[in-house]
Amino acid sequence: xxxxxxxxxxxxxxxxxxxxxxxxxxxxxxxxxxxxxxxxxxxxxxxxxxxxxxxxxxxxxxxxxxxxxxxxxxxxxxxxxxxxxxxxxxxxxxxxxxxxxxxxxxxxxxxxxxxxxxxxxxxxxxxxxxxxxxxxxxxxxxxxxxxxxxxxxxxxxxxxxxxxxxxxxxxxxxxxxxxxxxxxxxxxxxxxxxxxxxxxxxxxxxxxxxxxxxxxxxxxxxxxxxxxxxxxxxxxxxxxxxxxxxxxxxxxxxxxxxxxxxxxxxxxxxxxxxxxxxxxxxxxxxxxxxxxxxxxxxxxxxxxxxxxxxxxxxxxxxxxxxxxxxxxxxxxxxxxxxxxxxxxxxxxxxxxxxxxxxxxxxxxxxxxxxxxxxxxxxxxxxxxxxxxxxxxxxxxxxxxxxxxxxxxxxxxxxxxxxxxxxxxxxxxxxxxxxxxxxxxxxxxxxxxxxxxxxxxxxxxxxx
Amino acid sequence: xxxxxxxxxxxxxxxxxxxxxxxxxxxxxxxxxxxxxxxxxxxxxxxxxxxxxxxxxxxxxxxxxxxxxxxxxxxxxxxxxxxxxxxxxxxxxxxxxxxxxx
Numbered sequence: 001x002x003x004x005x006x007x008x009x010x011x012x013x014x015x016x017x018x019x020x021x022x023x024x025x026x027x028x029x030x031x032x033x034x035x036x037x038x039x040x041x042x043x044x045x046x047x048x049x050x051x052x053x054x055x056x057x058x059x060x061x062x063x064x065x066x067x068x069x070x071x072x073x074x075x076x077x078x079x080x081x082x083x084x085x086x087x088x089x090x091x092x093x094x095x096x097x098x099x100x101x102x103x104x105x106x107x108x109x110x111x112x113x114x115x116x117x118x119x120x121x122x123x124x125x126x127x128x129x130x131x132x133x134x135x136x137x138x139x140x141x142x143x144x145x146x147x148x149x150x151x152x153x154x155x156x157x158x159x160x161x162x163x164x165x166x167x168x169x170x171x172x173x174x175x176x177x178x179x180x181x182x183x184x185x186x187x188x189x190x191x192x193x194x195x196x197x198x199x200x201x202x203x204x205x206x207x208x209x210x211x212x213x214x215x216x217x218x219x220x221x222x223x224x225x226x227x228x229x230x231x232x233x234x235x236x237x238x239x240x241x242x243x244x245x246x247x248x249x250x251x252x253x254x255x256x257x258x259x260x261x262x263x264x265x266x267x268x269x270x271x272x273x274x275x276x277x278x279x280x281x282x283x284x285x286x287x288x289x290x291x292x293x294x295x296x297x298x299x300x301x302x303x304x305x306x307x308x309x310x311x312x313x314x315x316x317x318x319x320x321x322x323x324x325x326x327x328x329x330x331x332x333x334x335x336x337x338x339x340x341x342x343x344x345x346x347x348x349x350x351x352x353x354x355x356x357x358x359x360x361x362x363x364x365x366x367x368x369x370x371x372x373x374x375x376x377x378x379x380x381x382x383x384x385x386x387x388x389x390x391x392x393x394x395x396x397x398x399x400x401x402x403x404x405x406x407x408x409x410x411x412x413x414x415x416x417x418x419x420x421x422x423x424x425x426x427x428x429x430x431x432x433x434x435x436x437x438x439x440x441x442x443x444x445x446x447x448x449x450x451x452x453x454x455x456x457x458x459x460x461x462x463x
Numbered sequence: 464x465x466x467x468x469x470x471x472x473x474x475x476x477x478x479x480x481x482x483x484x485x486x487x488x489x490x491x492x493x494x495x496x497x498x499x500x501x502x503x504x505x506x507x508x509x510x511x512x513x514x515x516x517x518x519x520x521x522x523x524x525x526x527x528x529x530x531x532x533x534x535x536x537x538x539x540x541x542x543x544x545x546x547x548x549x550x551x552x553x554x555x556x557x558x559x560x561x562x563x564x565x
Contacts, residue, residue: 017504024500024546025489034500038543041507045539048510053515056525060556063516063529064509067536074537075544080552085498086545087499094538097508100531104515104524117469126510214498221501224508225478229471231511237471238478239507245482246501251496257491348492358552 001050008046010235016040017239044235075104080359081316084348085145088138088213091220095134098223099190105230106186125174128186129193131223134216136197141209141216144201145348153205160267166196200266208265210349211254215226215266218247227336229393255455257344289425292443294452297419298459301327304381306337308373310410311357314387314422315449316347321360323453324386328362330460340366341373341383341410343391370410377414385412385420385436387449389427393434404432496549503542509535 017040023033045064049057059257071090078086102124110121143149150333156162173189205213221243228236255262301307309324328338346353357367368376377383385392388410396407412418413436427433436442445452489497511529519525 017507018485020552021482021485021497021501021504024497025486025493027490027493030493030500032548034496034503034543034546034550037500037504038539041504041539044507044510045513048513051514051517054513056516058523059529060513060516060532063512063532064536067533070533071537071540071542074543075541075548078545080548083495083499083545086541087495087502090499090541090545091502093534094502094505094508094542097512097526097531097538099536100534101508101511101515102525104519104527104531106525107527108519110531132482203502210495211497217498217502217505221505224505224511225475227508227511229475231514232467232471233510233514234471234474236511237474239504241475241478242482242485243501243505245479246486247482247498248485249483250489250498250501253486253489254494254498257494267510344491348560349498351492352495354492355495355549355552361547453555 001045001052005133007135007234009043010233013040013044013047014238016043017242021242027394044239079319080356081319081348082146083355084210085142086214088141088145088209088216091213091217092135092138092142093221095131095216095223097131098127098220098227099129099131099135099193101227102126102131102230103146103186105227109203110186120230123226125186125189127223127226128229129170129174129189131225132190132193133197133200134219136194137201137216137219138213140198140201141213144155145209149202154202156203159199159203163196163199164422166192166199170196170337172452200299204265208453210345211251211262211265212250214247214254215262218244218251221245221247224267226383227405232357243429253351257350289437290440292419292445293307294445294455294459295462297443297445298456298463299380300317300417300419301331301336301384301456302460302463304331304336306339306376306378306380306382307331308339308341308368308380308383308412308415310343310346310383310385310388310412311353311393312343312346312386312388312391313348314389316352316356316387318387318449318451320386320450320453321356321362323450323457324420325357325360327453327457327460328366338366339368339373339376341368341370341412343388343410344386344408346391363407370408376413381414382417382419383412383415385418385422386453387422389422389434390432392436393432395435402432412436413439413442416441419445421445421449423448471486480529496546499542503539503546506535506537506539506542509539511535 016036020033084337106124170192221240223236225240225244228240248415331338342353344350390404392410392412394413395402396404396409399405512528512535515528516525
């Protein structure tokens, strides 16, 4: 097929991608938007097969078949709760693909200096470096979320200075390599990018990981756009740039939803700082923690007028979304007004908890956003916090200087009684102590979220 | 600097502004699916990988390109499917809220 028609098909594909992203950003049209995006992708890939002079179809089809099997299996098998690390992996392989394409193009063009104009070379090196950073950074993010690597921030002295120096060295390396056109330089650059990918993500705590994945997502988009410049392919330029630009904005929006400026996320080593911040001194009450049995709590719940559940990360990890719904249904049968309070960043990513509770068929009208539910807490008899910590930490409201100060929280400490289901007193991702646990009106139930909710259901049936 | 590069830079610049404009009003609830959906879209590097494999006769380039094809396909297929699974969860409660007539 002539190049003109291929480019026309790419234009149609690009329009599909644009419509897809647009529809993805509205709740009602989101699912169709995803399908339209997939359609655009199919058009772009399908017409690429028709390009004149393309050979080795067998190899191409084999690669696509293999990738499809891996993609389908992993996307189908993954638990809803493990979604964030899956997204990180999918993002990483995209970045890896961009880097590999760059390496291959370098190998093809470099031996013949006359064939390699400067802007082409810059494009190759840019996608090699940015794609590699994205690949390795995504792997670290995956490792942290999957708990293969410690989720805590890993800090080392002068890390920002070292990362900055490495970044400058990489940019200088791009310039040097562009001058010499030697393969060894490209290899060195990619090793440097590997190290930067690791060092860049390692110091960032698990709670900030969604923001980092989103940023790496934008990086991969730019790397893809850059390969588009190298291969003179408009579909690649448009698709990659759309993701690069929208991904950058999305990263900023996510940071804002979590009450954390991007600069602090990336360079603040969240959770490493609070030593000596003196949170203990500010704790109300006598500093002791009250515990209660499942039977006591079931009794308290059965005779409440209004109960608000605050599901958090611990619930997501324990896969307890169905159990919390069982408990909620039982309470409703007893005439209790049951609500679910969703913090914008509950779970592992913004919107993650909405997905999990929707999966468990929790009715939509029982889900309340933070702004809606906060004024209701003083009229709430019992709040049940299931595996959440930082998002209900009153220190964010009343302890200036605390690392999480200023983050919007659910004001559960204003309710009449608070039940906290948690495995231990250990701090959350932020690494900050939580005065809520020491509040005289709080009782703790130390257990895995799923086990605790099952016990509560059993006890409640006996009340 | 040649005409083609300028044309490509024009497309790039317009796509930057379009990308920002497209998602400027996204609700928090959709942050995760949107990230996942755009994640699938940069899998379009697959096209580049196909061009590399399809136009090269060097074994090294073909090996690199083949791995890139596998990676790019995983990115696309996995990305769109995972996003669809997330959004499927939102669908069932739509009738209560938006389309009371249905």
